[in-house]
């Protein structure tokens with residue numbers, strides 16, 4: 385496994401799905417053993433800089449309206465979310481806006497089940513990391529295409 389120290393396998397739970405649709409379970413900052421991030425939804429003394437800087441996590445609207453996911457926000461998709469989504473689509477092959485669409489259409493349980501299946505390493509069965517091209521456990525190289533921009537059907541019941 386090399387020198388990378390990783391947490392033991394942790395299941396995905398609803399509290400690991402950030403308001404923006406990010407699955408914190410796949411984040412490098414969450415997986416690492418040294419000074420790990422507890423996830424965007426957990427208030428903790430451990431506050432990695434990226435999380436503190438995130439404009440969505442610190443969105444005033446979300447705090448004021450007690451919004452659980454950005455799908456409940458009338459400004460969806462706001463500029464901050466679009467910027468984040470584009471960066472992740474281009475760099476990491478994952479779309480938060482698509483994730484939100486999935487949660488909105490089929491619910492959080494369905495989304496989590498889908499995440500477990502689609503991010504499982506086909507070689508060793510561990511969860512892959514969205515920020516890495518290879519599996520952190522067995523070095524399997526994952527396909528890394530840029531998904532198309534989500535269709536603009538951003539309206540959910």
Ligand SMILES: [Zn+2]
Nearest residue numbers: 505508519522
């Ligand atoms: Zn693997």
